[in-house]
Amino acid sequence: MGIGEAFAREFACKGHNLVLVARSGDKLQALAEELRHASGVEVEVCIEDLSDVDSSGRIYEFCGRKHACVDLLVNCAGLSYAGDFSDIPFEKFEEIIMVNVIATAKLTRLFLPSMVARKQGSIINIASLGGLQGVPGLGLYSATKSFIMTLTEALHEELKGTGVKIVAVCPGFINTSFFKNAGHDAANIRLPISGTDIVVKAALKGLKKNRIRIFPTLIDNILAFSQRLVSRGIVIRLAGFFAAVKG
Numbered sequence: 001m002g003i004g005e006a007f008a009r010e011f012a013c014k015g016h017n018l019v020l021v022a023r024s025g026d027k028l029q030a031l032a033e034e035l036r037h038a039s040g041v042e043v044e045v046c047i048e049d050l051s052d053v054d055s056s057g058r059i060y061e062f063c064g065r066k067h068a069c070v071d072l073l074v075n076c077a078g079l080s081y082a083g084d085f086s087d088i089p090f091e092k093f094e095e096i097i098m099v100n101v102i103a104t105a106k107l108t109r110l111f112l113p114s115m116v117a118r119k120q121g122s123i124i125n126i127a128s129l130g131g132l133q134g135v136p137g138l139g140l141y142s143a144t145k146s147f148i149m150t151l152t153e154a155l156h157e158e159l160k161g162t163g164v165k166i167v168a169v170c171p172g173f174i175n176t177s178f179f180k181n182a183g184h185d186a187a188n189i190r191l192p193i194s195g196t197d198i199v200v201k202a203a204l205k206g207l208k209k210n211r212i213r214i215f216p217t218l219i220d221n222i223l224a225f226s227q228r229l230v231s232r233g234i235v236i237r238l239a240g241f242f243a244a245v246k247g
Contacts, residue, residue, distance in 0.1 A: 122166070
């Protein structure tokens, strides 16, 4: 769904074969069939719940069984919870960390060695503008996105000269079902909400230029740059104001 579906459609239009991963089997199968019919590409479906600690390994094994040589890995699954950190249900707490942090890191670790061995390949990690600072009301989510950003930065340097690229895409607010699932009223948000196509286009453009961080919109770039001009306290308060988790 959301950004993942937008990437799938874009790559299918460009003639790339796909392995789609999600836990919603019916929706995934429907999308796969649509892409096969519309673009004539091969689409494999791997139904997995990334909150399961063993799911990343099963995804890797699935690709091996299908003889799918993964040239580009897109880590875009993400969960959030809108509210105070102390109120997050423990099952949701662990689910967010498993999907946003553990699954991203494990999938990267599993697929990266073969890319390095072939001296080609790319990884797109979907982080967030929220990862630049803690966001009151979205504390755990913003922390997981900071993890993605810093991991990507380190790997970007490690991979120099290998022929493999890795980038972190840092969008602001995107029009998906993400807010509803997180209990975040999008009507309260005090920044523009962009479409998924903007994220995909910016990601591919930034990947081509091998940028470390990619900010999809002008506002995203302005907000990121403006953090250099004010104190961290102000940055954090403004992040909470823009996100408006509590209205």
